[in-house]
Amino acid sequence: MxxxxxxxxxxxxxxxxxxxxxxxxxxxxxxxxxxxxxxxxxxxxxxxxxxxxxxxxxxxxxxxxxxxxxxxxxxxxxxxxxxxxxxxxxxxxxxxxxxxxxxxxxxxxxxxxxxxxxxxxxxxxxxxxxxxNLGVLWVAMEGATLSTVLLVSLYRTPESIEAAWKYFILCGVGIAQALFGTVLLYFAASKVIAQPEQALLWSELVRVAARLDPTTVSLAFGFLLIGYGTKVGLVPLHNWLPDAHSEGPTPMSAVLSGLLLNVALYALVRLKTITDGALAHAPTVASPHMAGYLMMGFGLLSFLVASLFLHRQKDIKRLFSYSSIEHMGLMTFAFGVGGPLATFGALLHMTVHSLTKSAIFVTVGHASQLAGTQRMEQIRGLIATQPAVGWGLVIGTAAIAGFPPFGVFTSEFLLLTATMKLWPWLTLPLLLGLGLAFAGLLRAVQPMVYGTPPEAQRPVVANMWPVLIHLALVLWLGLAIPGVLARWFDAATRLIAGEGVL
Amino acid sequence: MFFAQLPIYEQAILALAAGVLLLSFFMLAHPRIYSVIKLFAWQGLVLAATTALVAFDSQTPHLYISAVLTLGLKAVFIPWLLLRMVDKFEMHHELDEIRRPGLTLLTAGALVVFCYHTTLPIAELLLAITRNVIAICMSVVLLGMLMLVSRNKALTQVVGFMTLENGLFFAAVAVTKGMPMVVELGIAFDVLIAAVIFGVFFLHIRQSIDSLDISRLSRLSEAERE
Structure with missing residues (x-):
């Protein structure tokens, strides 16, 4: 070429x-x-x-x-x-x-x-x-943990060291399961692909997926789901996430929440493609949609549990990290449902969630520098002290909670429509979770931005351009997805789900 | 199938696999931190020997490199790093007792049975030797996890974490004759970095709570904290 x-x-x-x-x-x-x-x-x-x-x-x-x-x-x-x-x-x-x-x-x-x-x-x-190469993928995912673990403990407070230790051990153990899954997958592939150097290549595995041994592949997917699922933050493997997000420096929370979780979910989607291919012709072993069902189950569980836990948080960064778990659960559910519409919605949701969540963490960073604390009960009157930060938090929260006309609303609406088509009864828990999360976020954010500020509270030097750009993009995606981007998402949907929506 | 009827190579692999599992049991129950680290070094050595044996038998030269990596990292470097910490913090006689050793060992035994049961469906496609090895690898992984939850000291938790990885290495070597070279090197690099970061962590934990007792790190929880 x-x-x-x-x-x-x-x-x-x-x-x-x-x-x-x-x-x-x-x-x-x-x-x-x-x-x-x-x-x-x-x-x-x-x-x-x-x-x-x-x-x-x-x-x-x-x-x-x-x-x-x-x-x-x-x-x-x-x-x-x-x-x-x-x-x-x-x-x-x-x-x-x-x-x-x-x-x-x-x-x-x-x-x-x-x-x-x-x-x-x-x-x-x-x-x-x-x-x-799925092996290199594992190495890189572990590398992402290693490169961030010392950042979580950057402030060297006892809390941050505890959070980093928890992050290190839990993610390390989790990702070790993914390595075991990779070994099993390699074992299944080595029976079909002659050259050992080729047997871990994703493109090769997809090509020969129908000939892979279905039992081994389904066991491998189980381990891979536990492993990468820990990184996605799926309940019940999510314990490290709120701690690591709340104790590390704010820019780290923004990239962890906005990016790392996406990358782990990306790995799961790639592996699901292989598993689906291997199980499609072996209905005796497991349901051909086993991978999808597992992802739907874990996704929905994470979504509901996280939206309940939102209500109990006292720390502003923990609040938004539970919101991340909730959204990652929703995306995992959507990729599990499969089909073009749900996949398209999930891809869009990955984008808008990353943009909105990193914008929110940037704003939260400024807000906690302003108030000198991350405890929500002591953060008051943000709009009165520094309107840019206060309004940034209001608009960001509205966007992430799924208010129209922001992009999160569009993608959630697509996901709901897709669910209603394929699994009508599951629309109810989805709506319930969305409502719970909405209430939890607004209840917490409202008193922080309004109300009277403490006497000594002074504005800080804040660069709100990143927030403005992210939220403007999310708004744009909600009002009208540009043609080139829509075709791009559609091409990706076609790769994952087999057919496009456009 | 009787053990003595197997070819000598398979007997050796099985014996070494049993050795790896036995060492995991020892580490699980031994109260002295110093001895646990030494047991861990022995496990690394057995693992390296197995890798070299598979390399010799299957004529795969790149596995020798991986055997050397395992020997260097798991049997020499990491135990040396951990023992240096023991020296530095003067913990030669320090104990990390588990509360109910009998119950822990029984649980471990049950986990091994569970692993044999879980891997049965795959084993039908395989020779008996791979069935044993794959079950033992999975057992070592789960025993490593058990060690992580039953121990309180940072050093023994790290040993638990590293045995878990030993189980994975063993699976890669014995079941699939090693991974592609680029992956092997990447994994070894990750383990090396992880060991160094653990070393840095011990210093931080020691500085912040004046002990390496992880159970005292308990400020973060879902409950309200002041």
Missing amino acids: ENAAPMMDYLLLTLGIPLAAIPLLLIVGHHRAGGHLNTLASGLGFLASVAMAREVLASGPSAHGGGLFFVDAFNVYLIVLTAFVGLTTAIFSGPYMAHEAERGRLTAARLRLYHGSYQGFLFTMQLALSTN
Whole structure:
């Protein structure tokens, strides 16, 4: 293929820029320029990913680097999303972390570690998304945990160390199950694919899926679901998530919630495709839709449990991390339902959730710097003190709770329609969960933004551009999805569900 | 099928697999932190020996590299790192007692039976040898998890976590003759980084609560905290 060469270059740039930035920032990350350098690296990575997306949309799916990488409409969209949220969060993180350093919460060494790990995290996520090898996918997912675990404990308070330990052990154990699942899958594949180097390639596995041993594959999917499900934050494996999100620095919460959870869900969707292929012709072993049923069950459970837990939270970041669990549950459910409409809705929901949630965490970061605490009962009168932060929180919460005309409403509406078509009775728990979450969020946010501010509360230096851009995009997606994006999502839907909606 | 009727290679694999499982049981119940780490090093050694044996028998040279990696990481580097921590914090005689050793061991036995039962459907497609090995690998994984929940000290929890990974390595080697090289290297790199991060963590935990007793890290919970 003649345009394979520039494609490979863009791919290498997308991966190489963050990789090269890691050692650089580990050395100079504590200088004033460290934040700018972090933004610059993220910006260049974003440009490379957009150039790559253009190539993919023009030429279709393709494998590179001797089959090690594979890009199609599905993963390249997540690559662009990851690079974009990585960029806007980096823009926010520069002044925010400088402020934290001024307050004396961070030393120069920790600031270096922070910036180096930030790029390390972006690199591992882009690697997980672009790789074709399921083993490398596992390595990259584990790498994403490793690069963020020291960031969760960055402030070195007893709480943050506890949260980081919990994150490390729970995600480590969880992801170990995924490795066992990968070994089982490799075992099943090695009976069908002759060359051992090819037997873990996703594109090969999909091609021969019908000939894989269904028993082994279904057992493997069970382990993989537990493993990557821990990272998605599915109940009952979600315990690490609220702690890690609430104790780490805010930019980290934004990228963990907006991006890492997506990448783990992406891995599950890819594996579901293989499992469905293997089980389609073996109705004696398990239901051919076993993978979908499991994802629906865990997704719905997470969705309902998280929307109940929303009501009990006292910490503002924990509140929004439970909202993340709720939305990830909804997406897992939707991918489990399958079919073009639900898949399209889930893809759209991944995008709008990432954009809205990272915008909310940025706002929450400013709000807690303003009030000097993360406890919701002590955060009051945000609009009176600093209207930009207060209104940002109001609009962000309205968007994430599913108010029209924001994009979250559109995707949730699509998901409800798809559910009503295929599983009419499941619409009831979905509506119940949406209502519960809506009430939980508004009940908590309303007194924080209105009410009288404490005497000593003063505005902080806040860069609200990332929030404004994200929320404007979400609004745009809710009012009218641009044609090129709709075709893009449709191409991804066709890859996952077999047929498109347009 | 009788053990003695199997080819000598299969006998050796089975014996080594049994050794790995036995060492897991020892680690589960041993109260002294120092000895648990030493047992862990032995398990790493047995694992490396198994990998080398499979490499020799199946003529797959890349498995030798993975045997060397296992030997270096699991039998030398990680135990050395953990023992250095023991030296540093002067914990040579410190105990990490489990509350009900009998019950824990019985649970462990039940888990092994459960693993044999779960892997039965797959085993029908396989030779008897793989059936045993796959069940033992899964048992080692679950015993590692049991160790994680029954231990209170950070060091023994890390050993539990690493035995769990030993079980996975063993599965990869014995059942599928190792993973592709790029994956093996990636996994080894991750384990190395994880070990270093654990080392950093011990210092942080020690600084913040003046002990390595994880049960005292309990500020975060769903309940209201002040």
